[in-house]
Amino acid sequence: MFGQHFLILPIVLPLIAAPLCILLGHRQLAWLLATLVSGLSFVISISLLLAALDQGVLSYAVGGWEAPWGIEVRLDVASAMVLSVVTGISTLVLIYAKASIETEIDTSQHTLFYTAHLLCLTGLSGILSTGDAFNLFVFLEISSLATYTLVSLASDKRSLTAAFRYLVMGTIGATFILIGVGMMYMQTGTLNMLDLADRIAAIGGSRTLNTGLAFILVGVSVKLALFPLHMWLPPAYTHSPSAVSAFLASTATKVAVYVMVRFIFTIYGAEYVFHTMGMDLILLVLAIVAIFKCSFMAMAQSNVKTVLAYSSVAQIGYMILGISLASAAGLMAGLLHVFNHALMKGALFMAVGAVLYRTGSVDIKAFRGLGKKMPLTMAAFVIAGMSIVGVPLTAGFVSKWYLVTAALEQQHWLIAFLILLGSLLAVIYIFRIIEAAYLKKPIESAANKDIKEAPLLMLVPMWILALANIYFGLDTSLSVAAAQSASDWLALSTLSEGGVQ
Amino acid sequence: MSFIVDYYNYWVVVFLMMVGFYTVIVANNLVKKIVGLNIFQTSVFILYISMGKVSGGSAPIVAEGITIYSNPLPHVLILTAIVVGVATTAVGLALVVRIKRAYGTVEENEFKDKDDLI
Numbered sequence: 001m002f003g004q005h006f007l008i009l010p011i012v013l014p015l016i017a018a019p020l021c022i023l024l025g026h027r028q029l030a031w032l033l034a035t036l037v038s039g040l041s042f043v044i045s046i047s048l049l050l051a052a053l054d055q056g057v058l059s060y061a062v063g064g065w066e067a068p069w070g071i072e073v074r075l076d077v078a079s080a081m082v083l084s085v086v087t088g089i090s091t092l093v094l095i096y097a098k099a100s101i102e103t104e105i106d107t108s109q110h111t112l113f114y115t116a117h118l119l120c121l122t123g124l125s126g127i128l129s130t131g132d133a134f135n136l137f138v139f140l141e142i143s144s145l146a147t148y149t150l151v152s153l154a155s156d157k158r159s160l161t162a163a164f165r166y167l168v169m170g171t172i173g174a175t176f177i178l179i180g181v182g183m184m185y186m187q188t189g190t191l192n193m194l195d196l197a198d199r200i201a202a203i204g205g206s207r208t209l210n211t212g213l214a215f216i217l218v219g220v221s222v223k224l225a226l227f228p229l230h231m232w233l234p235p236a237y238t239h240s241p242s243a244v245s246a247f248l249a250s251t252a253t254k255v256a257v258y259v260m261v262r263f264i265f266t267i268y269g270a271e272y273v274f275h276t277m278g279m280d281l282i283l284l285v286l287a288i289v290a291i292f293k294c295s296f297m298a299m300a301q302s303n304v305k306t307v308l309a310y311s312s313v314a315q316i317g318y319m320i321l322g323i324s325l326a327s328a329a330g331l332m333a334g335l336l337h338v339f340n341h342a343l344m345k346g347a348l349f350m351a352v353g354a355v356l357y358r359t360g361s362v363d364i365k366a367f368r369g370l371g372k373k374m375p376l377t378m379a380a381f382v383i384a385g386m387s388i389v390g391v392p393l394t395a396g397f398v399s400k401w402y403l404v405t406a407a408l409e410q411q412h413w414l415i416a417f418l419i420l421l422g423s424l425l426a427v428i429y430i431f432r433i434i435e436a437a438y439l440k441k442p443i444e445s446a447a448n449k450d451i452k453e454a455p456l457l458m459l460v461p462m463w464i465l466a467l468a469n470i471y472f473g474l475d476t477s478l479s480v481a482a483a484q485s486a487s488d489w490l491a492l493s494t495l496s497e498g499g500v501q
Numbered sequence: 502m503s504f505i506v507d508y509y510n511y512w513v514v515v516f517l518m519m520v521g522f523y524t525v526i527v528a529n530n531l532v533k534k535i536v537g538l539n540i541f542q543t544s545v546f547i548l549y550i551s552m553g554k555v556s557g558g559s560a561p562i563v564a565e566g567i568t569i570y571s572n573p574l575p576h577v578l579i580l581t582a583i584v585v586g587v588a589t590t591a592v593g594l595a596l597v598v599r600i601k602r603a604y605g606t607v608e609e610n611e612f613k614d615k616d617d618l619i
Contacts, residue, residue, distance in 0.1 A: 134581075137582075
């Protein structure tokens with residue numbers, strides 16, 4: 001009896017827990033509640049993923065109102081997979097946050113941090129599970145508003161201007177999505193995603209629908225920080241608290257990638273977007289420019305968090321590259337990279353946060369000699385860094401491998417070459433930091449003497465993610481199977497015009 | 502000519518949208534940026550609201566002798582979007598207050614460090 005309501009729990013649980021965190025008023029209790037709720041959502045998401053792999057699609061009518069009149073909550077393999085990643089990373093980040101935010105956020109605002117984090121989780125889960133285009137916009141704004149707050153919580157005053165820039169660009173992006181959804185409604189008279197897919201296929205294209213698609217793609221590109229709309233991302237990731245950077249880098253942009261996949265493959269249909277509208281070439285060019293431009297930018301930075309932020313934009317390029325190949329293999333590689341990148345960026349930002357916790361700086365100079373002083377943190381950094389580069393036996397290698405395979409499948413030798421060249425650039429910016437940590441002598445000063453290993457509560461989630469990078473590099477059956485069936489399902493739903501189930 | 506007259510509501514929307522967008526981009530004062538953002542969002546509200554109007558249609562209330570009704574759904578949708586807009590404005594203004602406290606100014610060209618520009 002309770003079972004049928006499982007689908008909506010990942011949205012409802014954090015939503016209820018968020019105000020409770022403020023009401024509790026005690027930061028230890030708020031931490032405990034937030035972590036438990038997030039962990040519970042993770043367990044539910046995993047069970048939903050298993051059910052989706054088994055049954056294909058799970059559907060739930062909110063308030064008992066059947067679709068297309070009511071709002072439908074709808075999980076398929078693709079969304080259940082991303083939902084598991086998001087809730088899992090959220091739980092690990094919350095465990096990590098307890099120690100991390102002590103130095104980075106004012107004590108009086110700790111309960112607010114947990115509240116904003118849970119609201120952000122609510123929004124992200126909502127985006128992933130909703131089957132309604134307008135509802136998606138609302139959840140997008142819930143998560144975005146919580147994100148602006150999270151970014152501005154850092155005690156560094158530059159986080160305020162970063163949050164303001166993010167707010168302005170994010171709101172413009174969301175409003176573009178709203179315009180696009182309005183145009184789709186104008187032409188089709190429905191907001192349910194499956195109905196939209198049916199009717200758009202029946203209409204076969206009109207100027208209103210094309211304009212709507214353009215607005216939606218630009219709006220989502222702002223949210224997922226596709227080059228050249230990424231200008232909000234580096235300052236926001238650099239100046240926000242480390243726990244927030246780790247959470248946003250591994251979830252928020254990934255969910256935006258999912259939204260793009262949803263609009264292209266489920267609603268408009270790949271055939272229409274890529275062949276009739278010719279979006280594949282635009283996305284492909286932007287993705288490749290993103291990989292190179294932002295990798296070069298990452299090399300030139302001295303702030304390690306900025307290096308990782310630019311590296312994030314470059315990695316988003318790989319995901320969009322996979323999508324723009326317009327094939328099931330390319331989509332699968334893109335989704336796989338969404339999953340793997342969440343693991344590696346989460347671990348990297350956590351390691352940098354641990355360094356900030358002990359040394360008080362994230363400049364590359366502060367990393368000198370840390371290989372000896374914080375061996376476990378730096379080892380986790382090296383593993384996740386290898387994964388970004390795409391060294392064999394790490395998760396990053398698996399997604400790069402599938403990406404190259406997908407490019408070669410269509411005889412795109414140049415693209416495959418560019419993917420490999422992009423990985424070489426990643427070697428340079430990651431190795432600069434590793435070199436500083438292991439090969440350079442530390443600057444001797446009184447303050448540097450007593451730097452020791454990060455606290456256990458920070459090390460455990462960091463190492464879980466680092467080990468996951470190795471695990472999913474060795475045993476690819478789970479992640480590849482999930483991505484495979486997700487992309488099969490999406491490609492299939494395009495072919496049969498959304499009429500699955 | 503009919504292209505302009507028949508679609509006058511969309512011309513209003515496009516005009517407001519561009520005014521708002523332009524303000525967001527060129528305004529030097531952060532509060533003015535928020536104002537521009539609000540005008541930009543409001544234009545989309547008008548787009549939705551005018552979309553729901555059916556010519557000759559009455560308000561969607563069941564009454565005798567009325568057969569054509571306007572579509573209430575876009576109006577209801579936009580109620581939600583207005584709430585989202587208000588929340589965004591509130592967060593934006595709260596940030597402006599904190600920026601004023603931290604930097605002592607809300608004029609972009611008075612920030613000392615050019616990296617902080619918005």
